[in-house]
Amino acid sequence: MKKVAFKTLGCRLNQYETDALASQFQDKGYELVQFDESADVYVINSCTVTHQSDHKSRNFINQANRRNKDSVLVVTGCMANNAKEELENRKEINYVVENDQKTSVFSLVEAHFDGEIIHPSKLNADLFSYGATDKGFHTRSMIKIQDGCDNFCTFCIIPSVRGRAASRPIQDILTNIREVISHGAKEIVITGVNIGRYEYEGYQFDDVVEQILNLEGDFRLRISSIEPDGFGEKFLGLLNHPKMTPHLHLCLQSGSEPVLLQMRRMYTAKRFKEIVQTVRAKNPDFNITTDIIIGFPNESEEDFSATCDAIKELNFGHVHTFKYSIRKGTRAERMPNQVDERIKTERSEILRNLSDEIKVNYRKSFIGKTQSVLVEKIDGNIANGYGEHYIPVQFTGENIEKNQFYKVKITDIEDGSDPVLKGEIL
Amino acid sequence: MRSHKVIEIRNLTSSTYVIRMEKNDFTFKTGQYITLGFSGSIDRREYSIYSSENDNFLEVLIKEVENGLVSKKLKRCKPGDYLDVDGPFGHFSLEESEIGRKKFLFIATGTGISPIHSFVETHPEMDYQVLHGVRIEEEAYEKDSYPNGKYILCTSREKSGDYHGRVTDYLMKNPIPSDTVCYLCGNCHMIYEAYDILEKQGISLGPIHTEVYF
Numbered sequence A: 001m002k003k004v005a006f007k008t009l010g011c012r013l014n015q016y017e018t019d020a021l022a023s024q025f026q027d028k029g030y031e032l033v034q035f036d037e038s039a040d041v042y043v044i045n046s047c048t049v050t051h052q053s054d055h056k057s058r059n060f061i062n063q064a065n066r067r068n069k070d071s072v073l074v075v076t077g078c079m080a081n082n083a084k085e086e087l088e089n090r091k092e093i094n095y096v097v098e099n100d101q102k103t104s105v106f107s108l109v110e111a112h113f114d115g116e117i118i119h120p121s122k123l124n125a126d127l128f129s130y131g132a133t134d135k136g137f138h139t140r141s142m143i144k145i146q147d148g149c150d151n152f153c154t155f156c157i158i159p160s161v162r163g164r165a166a167s168r169p170i171q172d173i174l175t176n177i178r179e180v181i182s183h184g185a186k187e188i189v190i191t192g193v194n195i196g197r198y199e200y201e202g203y204q205f206d207d208v209v210e211q212i213l214n215l216e217g218d219f220r221l222r223i224s225s226i227e228p229d230g231f232g233e234k235f236l237g238l239l240n241h242p243k244m245t246p247h248l249h250l251c252l253q254s255g256s257e258p259v260l261l262q263m264r265r266m267y268t269a270k271r272f273k274e275i276v277q278t279v280r281a282k283n284p285d286f287n288i289t290t291d292i293i294i295g296f297p298n299e300s301e302e303d304f305s306a307t308c309d310a311i312k313e314l315n316f317g318h319v320h321t322f323k324y325s326i327r328k329g330t331r332a333e334r335m336p337n338q339v340d341e342r343i344k345t346e347r348s349e350i351l352r353n354l355s356d357e358i359k360v361n362y363r364k365s366f367i368g369k370t371q372s373v374l375v376e377k378i379d380g381n382i383a384n385g386y387g388e389h390y391i392p393v394q395f396t397g398e399n400i401e402k403n404q405f406y407k408v409k410i411t412d413i414e415d416g417s418d419p420v421l422k423g424e425i426l
Numbered sequence B: 001m002r003s004h005k006v007i008e009i010r011n012l013t014s015s016t017y018v019i020r021m022e023k024n025d026f027t028f029k030t031g032q033y034i035t036l037g038f039s040g041s042i043d044r045r046e047y048s049i050y051s052s053e054n055d056n057f058l059e060v061l062i063k064e065v066e067n068g069l070v071s072k073k074l075k076r077c078k079p080g081d082y083l084d085v086d087g088p089f090g091h092f093s094l095e096e097s098e099i100g101r102k103k104f105l106f107i108a109t110g111t112g113i114s115p116i117h118s119f120v121e122t123h124p125e126m127d128y129q130v131l132h133g134v135r136i137e138e139e140a141y142e143k144d145s146y147p148n149g150k151y152i153l154c155t156s157r158e159k160s161g162d163y164h165g166r167v168t169d170y171l172m173k174n175p176i177p178s179d180t181v182c183y184l185c186g187n188c189h190m191i192y193e194a195y196d197i198l199e200k201q202g203i204s205l206g207p208i209h210t211e212v213y214f
């Protein structure tokens, strides 16, 4: 039996795409092994969103090659688009597959073992023809509804590497979800690059969400990362649907209005706060998590403190901070007043401490409350999973089954900066 | 990406010019932008579309930026050259349902007038006012395109305009009725300040639209 190993970097969309590819390899008789084991095929689904992700992607390429020099090494994902020539010139990499041909990675590898060498550019370009992800790595079933982005925020390389916005036909999405639910999926996560801008034959993002929520079955719906500008009031109304999980990863990027303008983000900090207030008015412990970029060109002390204030005010469940790094070809690359690396590091440190504190406080507020935990991992009689708010929960019990919901009363919280909630089955 | 043949270059000042290209089958919503560069070149920049949705050509209004790469190169293009056009992109668009019903205020600095020109050429029947902030009068690009009384020129470096000062000074002295739909385009500082002023004058956030150039 041939062995395949995957390494995924970057966003949830990449994660979904790896899951789907892994399922396909497994369906065709491959054994899925860890990346640090010896395999016949290594697939690196790369990311290029920051310098750090480029660096990590390169590291994993080296590791795969060291582990088995005779393996087939495929590099796909955003770095394959952004640094194609560099990667194609590396002899140890057999195939460099751009994002829009990623669905064909399996046929490429299969052809390779049959002695046929196909150049990836000859493969079909199709953004959505991934199979189901039921054999992947996660209990949550990710469903891709959209790809690409036309927003062109001035710091962002994604529109260049993921291409123009494209939406998957709504009927395909619903069929795919019905299928995974019938296979036992309990949590559906809809994913894409800029899902709020979904548009297909008159259907907008909120229409898709509404139709998914109206599907039969014992499942809950999670929205992955979303930009604050695409959706309307109808979507906010749907957040109280019993099948909707009270969690949004809503990307703020900066709390300063001038910085948001220079980023060409399509909302104001004020609008962002209004969205949060609207959501929390109906559901005060709604989990809103976010991304923040630190040290965007021209970011002054005043801008930075506006970001800190916003974080304090909005009580985020988690803040993912990134130090700004120049991406070639973006507008921000050409902006004057790039921020000194030392200042970025100082600001990162401040923000990280602040967000850790806020995260712990937010999680503590669940003590005494109940969570509906979808179990992902069982170790003896200790079960781990996520509650509907997307906070990790651990509890003990006999005969607990994976991929089932359990009502758990939260009684305690771990120490540390990413604390797991502890609870008892009700 | 499509290749479009240049029809003519119209020099409006020593640094600002309009490139007219063949439209071919290109369609867009007024207010949107394209990215433009010489055929095959990797250096491309965003430019709002200056012409109307209904024109049978495509125009952009460009100011040569000091030490700029692409705005300088494009100035040297000749009729018959081919330019690569990608797009259209952007959400700086009019709301169809508001066009016949609302009063509009368009605020622009410099070449930020470009999408506004496209708005009013596409929908001349609109009830609108243009507030254009420039340094000197010669930057009132093709101001005859706007009927009498609809275009107010604010000049910051000389007294030749309808108003001497920046658009933000004008707005502070001349409050805007709160049911006006505002669109702001051009440099970030103007947009930030004007936004603040308009908000204080009671214009609700929703109908303010912005397009930041730099």
Ligand SMILES: Cc1cc2nc3c(=O)[nH]c(=O)nc-3n(C[C@H](O)[C@H](O)[C@H](O)COP(=O)(O)OP(=O)(O)OC[C@H]3O[C@@H](n4cnc5c(N)ncnc54)[C@H](O)[C@@H]3O)c2cc1C
Residues within 6 Å of the ligand: A334, A335, A336, B033, B045, B046, B047, B048, B049, B060, B061, B062, B063, B064, B065, B066, B067, B068, B069, B070, B071, B072, B111, B112, B114, B211, B212, B213, B214
């Ligand atoms: C959505 C959008 C629409 C745009 N539409 C237009 C348009 O219709 N007409 C137009 O002339 N420009 C427009 N621009 C600006 C344009 O894309 C380029 O930035 C500009 O032409 C300068 O490019 P460059 O290659 O010559 O200069 P670069 O080499 O890219 O930059 C040189 C320096 O000039 C600064 N700079 C950039 N733009 C300006 C400017 N307009 N004035 C002063 N300094 C600037 C940059 O920050 C940089 O530091 C638009 C920008 C965006 C984002």
Ligand code: SF4
Residues within 6 Å of the ligand: A149, A150, A151, A152, A153, A156, A157, A158, A159, A193, A194, A227
């Ligand atoms: S919305 Fe902005 S940050 Fe998000 S993918 Fe598009 S360009 Fe990048």
